[in-house]
Amino acid sequence: MRNLIDILDLSVEELDELMATASDIIEHPARYSEACRGKKLATLFFEPSTRTRLSFEAAMYELGGNVLSMASANSSSAAKGESVADTAKTVSCYADVIAMRHPKEGAPLVASLNVSIPVINAGDGGHNHPTQTLADLFTIKREKGEIRDLTVGFCGDLKFGRTVHSLISALARYTGIKIVLISPVELTVPSYIMTDVLEKNNIPYEQTTDLLSVMPKLDILYMTRVQKERFFNEEDYLRLKDSYILTPDKLKTAKKDLSILHPLPRVNEIAVAIDDDPRACYFKQVLNAKYMRMALILKLLEVKV
Ligand code: NCD
Numbered sequence: 001m002r003n004l005i006d007i008l009d010l011s012v013e014e015l016d017e018l019m020a021t022a023s024d025i026i027e028h029p030a031r032y033s034e035a036c037r038g039k040k041l042a043t044l045f046f047e048p049s050t051r052t053r054l055s056f057e058a059a060m061y062e063l064g065g066n067v068l069s070m071a072s073a074n075s076s077s078a079a080k081g082e083s084v085a086d087t088a089k090t091v092s093c094y095a096d097v098i099a100m101r102h103p104k105e106g107a108p109l110v111a112s113l114n115v116s117i118p119v120i121n122a123g124d125g126g127h128n129h130p131t132q133t134l135a136d137l138f139t140i141k142r143e144k145g146e147i148r149d150l151t152v153g154f155c156g157d158l159k160f161g162r163t164v165h166s167l168i169s170a171l172a173r174y175t176g177i178k179i180v181l182i183s184p185v186e187l188t189v190p191s192y193i194m195t196d197v198l199e200k201n202n203i204p205y206e207q208t209t210d211l212l213s214v215m216p217k218l219d220i221l222y223m224t225r226v227q228k229e230r231f232f233n234e235e236d237y238l239r240l241k242d243s244y245i246l247t248p249d250k251l252k253t254a255k256k257d258l259s260i261l262h263p264l265p266r267v268n269e270i271a272v273a274i275d276d277d278p279r280a281c282y283f284k285q286v287l288n289a290k291y292m293r294m295a296l297i298l299k300l301l302e303v304k305v
Pocket of ligand 1: 051052123129132162163224225263264265
């Protein structure tokens with residue numbers, strides 16, 4: 001039984017295969033429109049979500065499958081104190097695949113150990129978010145042609161930003177990648193990302209608090225929101241929330257073919273004025289995510305088209 005809990009659960013070859021499938025879906029959507037007929041995806045979201053949940057659901061519908069989902073975590077038995085394991089076991093009686101988002105790091109892993117259907121981590125606390133990484137990699141590939149020889153800047157909340165952790169882990173397996181970490185000192189990446197991911201894989205990286213000083217060298221700028229829900233006190237959040245606001249003037253020294261990514265939701269980090277800049281890729285990322293989630297569902301359900 002295959003799950004997607006951590007992006008490293010997929011080999012680089014499998015990522016290539018998923019991107020090839022996603023491209024094929026874009027070109028020939030009709031070929032896939034009945035692929036998951038009779039199959040059910042359950043979305044178990046114990047944290048807020050717009051894109052991840054709706055794109056999973058749209059993905060399953062576009063594959064001809066069905067979706068089971070709860071109005072909110074408060075309306076599920078988790079509110080009565082049910083364990084993740086018991087909830088997962090129950091849902092596995094109804095569904096063929098589960099996508100789970102949970103505030104506790106490791107909750108989707110616990111679910112996967114208790115059921116015999118595939119479990120997809122749709123975000124666990126401040127830890128990982130591998131399906132956002134699928135969208136990010138596919139966007140980089142479509143914008144740049146290849147995922148290689150790129151200087152990728154991550155800016156914002158690198159401590160709690162789970163999408164950052166998963167994408168850095170994924171990029172560490174590609175050739176010629178350089179990483180630039182741009183954050184307030186309080187919000188640098190967890191130390192395991194530096195030691196176990198970047199240093200272990202000999203990925204050149206630098207850390208700075210100053211976005212403008214590194215802007216000219218970036219091929220990709222991955223902006224992130226300061227993760228309010230993971231802060232222990234409001235004061236720290238208020239002090240740090242507007243550390244980086246990308247405005248058109250800050251792009252003056254940027255490369256002409258820079259790609260600006262953001263997993264969204266954006267709060268204040270990217271001025272709306274940038275949306276019309278051809279370098280803005282964040283809404284393309286939203287669409288790419290749906291196609292990659294379609295490809296992932298096909299793979300985990302072992303559906304051949
Ligand atoms: C991200 C998440 O949930 O971690 N959102 C998403 O799934 N696209 C990013 C965020 O919430 O800041």
